[in-house]
Amino acid sequence: MHLFYQPALSPTDTSGTLTDDDARHATRTLRLGPGEAIAVTNGRGNRFLSVITKADNKQCAFRVETVDTVAPRPFSVRICVAPTKNLDRVEWFVEKAVELGIERISFFFGQHSERRVLKLERIEKIAVAAMKQSLQAWLPQLDEAVPLAQLLKQPADGQRFIAHLPEDGQAPHLFSAAGPAQQYIVLIGPEGDFSAQEVQQAIDAGFQLVTLGPNRLRTETAALSACQSLNLLNVVNLVNL
Amino acid sequence: MHLFYQPALSPTDTSGTLTDDDARHATRTLRLGPGEAIAVTNGRGNRFLSVITKADNKQCAFRVETVDTVAPRPFSVRICVAPTKNLDRVEWFVEKAVELGIERISFFFGQHSERRVLKLERIEKIAVAAMKQSLQAWLPQLDEAVPLAQLLKQPADGQRFIAHLPEDGQAPHLFSAAGPAQQYIVLIGPEGDFSAQEVQQAIDAGFQLVTLGPNRLRTETAALSACQSLNLLNVVNLVNL
CATH class of the missing domain: 2.40.240.20 (Hypothetical PUA domain-like; domain 1)
Structure with missing residues (x-):
């Protein structure tokens, strides 16, 4: 049907x-x-x-x-991502994340962001189409892009992560760092990565440094990988729904 | 560099x-x-x-x-996927799977495949670009598309899975069914899904039915999700490399 x-x-x-x-x-x-x-x-x-x-x-x-x-999932995934220079890439992320399961997508502009404007209208249509395609009954929340500093000031419950490899190369994988059945927020930086100042601001705001694996990932790949790591971490709950 | x-x-x-x-x-x-x-x-x-x-x-x-x-990963992921009608979608899968980590991608034509021709040349270029982009030293193997029956006859070691929800809706999630540090092969069907006959042929060839979660996924999303499930299952090994 x-x-x-x-x-x-x-x-x-x-x-x-x-x-x-x-x-x-x-x-x-x-x-x-x-x-x-x-x-x-x-x-x-x-x-x-x-x-x-x-x-x-x-x-x-x-x-x-x-x-x-349909009950909401027993956990919630919010990915905050810097829009990519090429809009196709961020649109692709939205389509795939909605198909696989996500509660909220927020956009932000970082110091190294090349893209400084993002219109949500087309992205909302993609999210609706992906929800219908994947036969889901919940449309994820989409938030207008704001500067990162503003995003960091928003109050939010749950586990907070920033995907960034520190210079000493020591950070746990998101999949190991996150616990099951939580509210999660993950920050994914722009093509030029976070600045050192932004990483520090995020840490000060309670975000934990994590990696997403050994390979260098494009922004949209990192965002989807983070979403899917949290979904799979809760896969036993999901399958039992 | x-x-x-x-x-x-x-x-x-x-x-x-x-x-x-x-x-x-x-x-x-x-x-x-x-x-x-x-x-x-x-x-x-x-x-x-x-x-x-x-x-x-x-x-x-x-x-x-x-x-x-660079040593090969201590496990290997082979995804066998029916090419999508829209080539962009299968190309996108190849780019993302290579970024995230995959050893081999094989293509097949199923009974319900709309696409009956696939040229590998462009797909090979995408795989090379993604390998370079993600700073990896191993280029995954890409196999020319063959009919599913021929693919099923190929000898292959490791755990074999077919992503398909049986009519009674009972199948474990790939993430629960697979063990760590193995050679994996996963079959992902075309937009029109596998035929009942194809599912039976795969089961006879030693493939185990698995699901990839509660949502209906597009072919390329299912293929990437399967790849990423197996990568994350081995994430502890990956991080320790």
Whole structure:
């Protein structure tokens, strides 16, 4: 069954209409019509098993038959990443992280960031598409890019990590440093890495230095690797869901 | 220091020349000249710390100062994947898997594969670029695409897995099913998944059914996730290298 996204739906709703984009996809591309079953999520944990009641080029209305509630994962992964110079790379990270499982993606500009502007609109669309593609009911939170210093001042619970290899080369792997079933925040630097000052500011703000393995990784690869390390650390919980 | 790739180098060589592509990159893009230090790998575990002796637009010659030998990892990951309809996706997988660490990538055509042709030339270039980018000294082996039945007949040591969720939904996660420090082979199906017959053929050939988590993953995401699960399973060994 196809999964659509309608953020306006509440768990008590008994009917609804798809967004323009989804209506077009349902009626024109998939050629779905009245009487056919669809699933719709509001991106906040609810899945509405529904039946199409009206379908034309402009609108697709449905009647809700049953509502499922999907619990949030018993841990949460937040990756804070400096946008890459080439936007494809950060967009790719968002698609893959959403497919594999992530709760929140925050962007920041570091001292060595080449990119100084990031529009979220396209990235939000990619996140929605990846949520639907992977049949999930939770849309991760996406945060507008802010300077790193501002990000470090935000209050946040959980285990905090910064992916950076210190000059003496001594730091544990994220996978060894993190404990299971936590709220995690990981900072991933830009192509030019963090400055020494930024690393110190992060340490002062309670972030622990970690590595992501022996190879030098691109920004987006490091970000996805961090996300996947934390997902796998909790894999026993995940499989038991 | 920049890392270049010259497959013709042997550990006993005391001098060499870069390939045309690398020579152009070294002399034109990076503007390196005589006396400057470079590193060169042959993709077979040797790293040649060298000094440029001659550099013009067409040729870049170097003198080898010291040769390092990098041991292979104490485990090996081979991912066998059906090429995606959209070539970008399989190319992306190759880039990321090489960055994160992989020994061998094999391609196959399944009954539900939409793509029936795969040229390795471009994929080999991507693998070489990712090896250099991530500062590694081993180039993974890439195998030409063959029909799945032919792949299943190849003799191979190690633990064998097929990423497929059976109808009853019962299969362990790859991360739980695999043991550390092994040779691993994982089969990842095309967009249309494996046929029931193919799954049975794989089981008959000694492959174990595993899942990669609760979300439905695209082919290239599943392939990378499998690779990274096996890498992380061995992370303690990796960090100690």
